[in-house]
């Protein structure tokens with residue numbers, strides 16, 4: 001009983017910390033849309049679940065894609081518009097080389113080193129931002145997660161009270177740093193916070209905005225739908241400098257009158 005009491009205390013404290021230290025951007029009304037939709041994109045995390053979807057869908061849209069990967073054998077360059085570059089986000093030099101000539105960056109970075117403190121997400125993203133500034137690449141669309149900053153608690157009870165406190169505390173802590181580093185930059189950024197990811201097919205019908213998610217239930221969305229939404233953000237200012245959640249299913253908020261949150 002005492003153990004349970006201390007666990008609940010710890011879980012609540014962690015949630016409080018993730019909320020307090022995390023990003024709380026205000027969803028802004030759309031400003032001027034980019035003059036030109038980016039056509040040359042760098043994809044970081046391209047061998048991962050979302051990253052592969054980003055690569056495939058970006059090529060389908062006719063974009064010229066550079067994929068930064070640690071192990072090129074995991075992503076065959078089988079398309080004339082795809083360049084696969086070997087590199088590591090923790091190595092600023094490889095990002096410098098990859099950033100040259102790009103219009104925008106899509107980041108789906110992730111890892112599985114859950115059980116000790118890491119800075120892979122925040123340090124890697126910091127290196128991406130510095131390379132973008134050097135090469136005057138202005139637009140970053142970055143995938144993080146529901147459950148951080150002003151979306152704390154919106155991953156449902158299973159994540160909020162079990163997975164995040166028991167397995168993912170260090171990971172989520174680094175994600176809060178990652179979001180803050182992005183928000184402190186002068187770039188045109190969009191942070192995309194999905195619910196639990198699946199490898200299902202694209203439904204093309206997702207809820208997005210600052211009130212997506214559920215306090216009780218785990219909300220889900222496929223990596224394919226996340227990739228589509230991220231690619232849409234390249235040419236849209238709807239969520240410029242904002243961090244919308246995205247998920248399938250019943251929205252907890254109705255479509256807002258300002259047209260920013262909604263269903264697509």
Ligand SMILES: NC(=O)c1ccc[n+]([C@@H]2O[C@H](COP(=O)([O-])OP(=O)(O)OC[C@H]3O[C@@H](n4cnc5c(N)ncnc54)[C@H](OP(=O)(O)O)[C@@H]3O)[C@@H](O)[C@H]2O)c1
Nearest residue numbers: 045046047048049050070088089109110144145195196197
């Ligand atoms: N799983 C979920 O339910 C869930 C829910 C919400 C949000 N998210 C977040 O969504 C994001 C994407 O998740 P995912 O499952 O689609 O991706 P993932 O399969 O975990 O892939 C992560 C990608 O990051 C790359 N990466 C890791 N360290 C790197 C480094 N130092 N340099 C360059 N690349 C590196 C990996 O490369 P390698 O192939 O070389 O390892 C891989 O391509 C993650 O941030 C995740 O936390 C996940």
